[in-house]
Amino acid sequence: MLGSVLKMVFALTLLPVRLGCYALRTIVKSRTPQRRGEGAAAAAVKEETQPEDIGVESMEKGDDDAHMGQREAETIRNNQEYVDELVIEMEEAAPFEEPQVEEVQMEEPKMGENEAHADEPPRNEEAMERPQEARLRNEDLLSALQVEKKQTLQAIHDLNLLIDALEKEKTCGPRKYHKGEIRKDTEKNMSCAFCSAVGYHYSDSCPGRERREVLEASNRCETCLEYCAGGSLCRKFYTKCFHCRETGHHSALCELPDRNQEIFDQIEEAELSKQENFQRLKQIDMEIQELRQDPSH
Structure with a gap:
């Protein structure tokens, strides 16, 4: 396979006859200096292939191309032996290694931010949903606070009403047990x-x-605390x-x-409970005012 490649390369370098002959002579001299006879043969080939008259170069272009093709083929045939030896020397000097095709690892294209989150809703929609959720939450809180305020x-x-009813009931001072001592001599x-x-x-x-x-x-009687007929017959019934x-x-x-x-x-208990409800009512009003001032509301 290497020989075929070199032959093709060598053939391409000999497209111009003059340049081809010159390249062949240079390669042969550099690689095989010990073969003088072969070098002489190469020189003879050069002399044979080189035109004797400079006027040949001024031939018409069509004839020149035809002659160039024939001379190129003839040059390759005459120097086939040297080409083969040159190939052998190059193979011994540097063994040919088949080029290894590096496996190109195709990197997966990086997905853009929009593609990476294709399954996710767009952020602008999320930004729109968040204020909406906050607004709904505030509305629920506001409704609950209004209900609590009514309650x-x-x-x-x-x-x-309870305090008024209790205050309207008949009341009196507490019993004064320490002031109930008997002081009159007639009652001792x-x-x-x-x-x-x-x-x-x-x-x-x-x-x-x-x-x-x-x-x-x-x-005993409940009016005089003594033994009597009771009722209207008691002596203290009208007391x-x-x-x-x-x-x-x-x-x-x-x-x-x-x-x-x-x-x-x-x-006293009703008054205390009423004060607590008044405090809670003020707190509810403050919370309602804050919710109404919320920009998301």
Whole structure:
């Protein structure tokens, strides 16, 4: 295969007759200087192929091309032996190695940013969706806050009604147990209707509990706390209660002082709850204002 390649190269270099002969003589002299006879033969070939008269060069172009082709073929045939020897020497000097075709690793074209994220929605759409999501979220929060505001206002209204109703109920001062001591000489022999203590305190100031149960268990009157016919026949039936200013029961059995403490506790609790609702209402108004000022809203 190498010989064929060199022959083709050699043939191409001899296209011009003059240049071909000169190249052949130079190659033969440089590669095989020891073969003088062969060099002489090459010189003879050159003399034979070289035109004797310079006037031949002025021949017509068509004839010159034909003669050049014939002379080129003849030169190659006459120097075939030298060409073969030259090929052998070149092969011994540098063994021919078949060119290795490097595998060209085709790099995958880098995908652009748009191609890499082809499956993903465009960023501009994401930018449009984010404000929309924020706006929807703000609308939901705003609706929830408005509902909570209505509920808070309703709670405040209900608490006001409860406080008004409690304040309208009849109240009185608490029982003053420490001021119920007997000081009159005529009453020092009185005994307490509940604890049976004599001359120590009035029955109304007795710290004992479940007074009605004590009277019912002993079948005594609820008006005079004594044994009597009861009802309108009792001597104290028309005596008004010290606490509620009503008749029909003794001051010691009046439930208003106990109820009065419950009323005060309920009013205090309602007022505290109302204040908490007012604070929450202010906070809701601030949150609603912030949401309405949000650019995404």
